[in-house]
Amino acid sequence: MPHADSLILTLVGGFVLAFAFGMLAHRLKLSPLVGYLVAGVVVGPYTAGFVADTELAPQLAEIGVILLMFGVGLHFSPKDLMQVRKVAVPGALGQIAVATVLGWALGRFVLKLTDVEALLMGFALSVASTVVLLRALEERKQVKGEIGRIAVGWLIVEDLVIVIALVMLPMVVVPAGTPMDLGALGANVGWTLLKVALFVGVMLVVGGRVMPWLLIRIAHTKSRELFTLGVLAIALGIAWVAYFLFHSFALGAFLAGLVMNASPLGHNAAERSLPLRDAFAVLFFVSVGMLFDPMILVREPWAVLGVLGIIIVGKSVAALAITKQFGLDRRTGFTVAASLAQIGEFSFILAALGVSLGALSRETHDLILAAALLSISLNPFVFKLTDRLGGKPKPPRGAEPEAADGPVTDAVSPPTSA
Template identity: 60%
Template sequence: MHHATPLINTIVGGLVLAFLLGILANRFRISPLVGYLVAGVLVGPHTPGFVADTSLAPELAELGVILLMFGVGLHFSLKDLMAVKSIAIPGAIAQIAVATLLGITFSTVMHWTLVNGLVFGLCLSTASTVVLLRALEERQLIDSRRGQIAIGWLIVEDLVMVLTLVLLPAYGKLLGGESETMRQVWLDLALTLGKVAAFITLMIVVGRRVVPWVLAKSASTGSRELFTLSVLAMALGIAFGAVELFGVSFALGAFFAGVVLNESELSHRAAHDTLPLRDAFAVLFFVSVGMLFDPLIVIHEPLAVLATLAIILVGKSAAAFALVKLFGHSRRTALTISVSLAQIGEFAFILAGLGISLGMLSPQGQNLVLAGAILSIMVNPLMFALLERYLARHDPGDEETTDRQPGEETQLPLEVCHHALLVGYGRVGSLIGARLAEAGMPMVVIENTRARVDMLRNQGINVVLGNAAKPEILSLARLDCARWLLLTIPNGFEAGEIVALAREKRPDLSIIVRAHYDDEVAYITERGATQVVMGEREIATSMIALLQLDAAKLPY
């Protein structure tokens, strides 16, 4: 590989080994994330053999964070964010305070300075964006009440960490006796808050008009490459501008870029086109984390590592559980939030690196932060698995009822039968819906985008808000007496899951599904679809029909 550059070495070595170990982990019914992390350890500088470029890997991983947060923003409206502010803001701040105090207590036992303990505790206080979102996506919780609270909580944590990264150097100057006063510290804080507020205001006022307009113009060209490029340019450009101009994190900038595009009809297409890149760079994130880990610290300082892990897994989780319950949420929600936050990630690495450069964190503290991050990320999927088993046995209640707050919308089963059940109301779904309405056919739409749900209800159309892969959502839409099930969502493999669920409940139901590729057609058909329509084939058939070819007149 002497002809390859360090960039190619890192990407190829990391992805190939991550794939092999991810397959192996999946074979043993362990989360593939564990395989990705172990791959990072093997290509890192602390193990023999091939060593990837440790400076390039984190930068590649940052791209994954940007694209992932952009995708979350596409599915998370401002209305949803404001709906959880009452729990997300005080809960996240209180949980950060508890984790920081636990870190300071630990530093006392280790005979560290107070400042060392403060930075160490802050490193342990914030969860990993990638780990949390991947866990929620795998369990289809992104659009649930629990998922919205967890994401809102995460956003508040990111904001607090942004402020911390700005104020820590000023605090370090104070401790060093430099000509920095408390007045200057407060000025720095006010300036940072002002920049964050200015960025959010700019995105809401200007971005929500400019970003959809740019993407609409790109889509109107008819070029898929230009549209995908425009999506990436918007996500990466806004994230970069947020850092350079406003001092906000990449993740937060990308999130708000997705939020302003959320109300556009192009949001689902943008999410679909960027999904492969998001997945690939998310894998590189886990590989880069593994590269930082020195396995020998587990042997040299086992008790310190266990204590650090206990703060992350037990201390943070217990604090989050108590806070969520204190705000009147269900045990199911409290447990989900506490397990979601029982790990640390990217901000911990950034903050630890800054602490080292400022002389406010010892190398021992940094190693313990890295060990805690690696081990907590490895353990987190196992905690989710245990949580799911526990909830299935002891708390099998319906999330739509257990998580509802006073004054929230109550979704009841619709009083309709012998209807067409339409999943997804994007470009294809809206065309089908219009034809069904013209024919006078009763119809129920299942849609997970709040803006579309509000629009459909204003038009007098029966609609259920939620993910059709959940049995309770299908029940609300009256799958039990539907005449047809029409799936128009662009994700063929998710459609296959819905088909299997519907077929189990209604063996006699006529199910028609949209697909893009031959492998999706085969997969969906195997899951029980009555008919699968592939757009490309239908276009070709229609074009041939328009030629009105007469076989008798064709030359032989």
């Protein structure tokens, strides 16, 4: 059987190289995500040497997406979001709009892309990485403070927008040259939104009653293995139902985590699923790196710099303007701006979806990945610059310091409480 060992080789190559390059990135004071992406580039088809299974890796990455979104739901706190809603909701929506328009302008008038491709590129550039943000806030001991709550709440709103976008994009985006029937499109969008609302309602009402009961029954077995399997079975099962209904694993995984978070055993569920979430999150970033052609940095250096400029400068200036409009102090504004000066996992998911729908070219996809890799690498330096411009925060007197170095993906999702 010619491909009998492809799964094992892909897992071994992915994990070993991700560990090696992740450690190297850590030693260089960079996010380990940079190392995971580089590991993917090394085992990808665009570099010499061992090449992982390019058909199997995306499927493993899909599991990573499910578990990432499950983690976001598990740690999503409506209470925390409501505390900062007056800034986070309009701020996130405004910043997404500004970055999308900037990306569209760059793509349409400089890179000569179509309107649809330029808009999708701008949208992919508008959302920051929750993983990178929380890692930075943990190292700066700001997760529990007001600045941390605002920044995390801001990204929670972005995450919710992306979940909706992942459901709606397959209907809105049509192949080039295909005439768009606005009436049929409106009907499809309306029907899909109705189905999503019904699905969310069923999950919150029925799942909110059944899932806690089910988790308690499983816990009574006093078997750690069965409890862990039960949590994963619920997450993957609901994600599959959402994919069957809406072609979106992300929506179902997020709702599964959200409902499970409300149960008495939600904390235990998060704890049990963490190791597997860590592992498949790493494989997700490795698989993204496999899709990246590093020669884009040589072929289109100015385009890469333009896209990177939107991420680091455009989004930061928009965030500063928005936070100033809401009367936030200088230090908070600069910290939020630095938090948003990068893109990550959701940009990768959007770019991959755009390619699969035929709305994004491989060249544009590589531009987004190149800018993501560079923005994640540069984010610590952006924070250092904003410390000088806005004033480095001092921890509250008597406050317990947070650990700067926890597990790599403890920061996959926002914390449950402020």
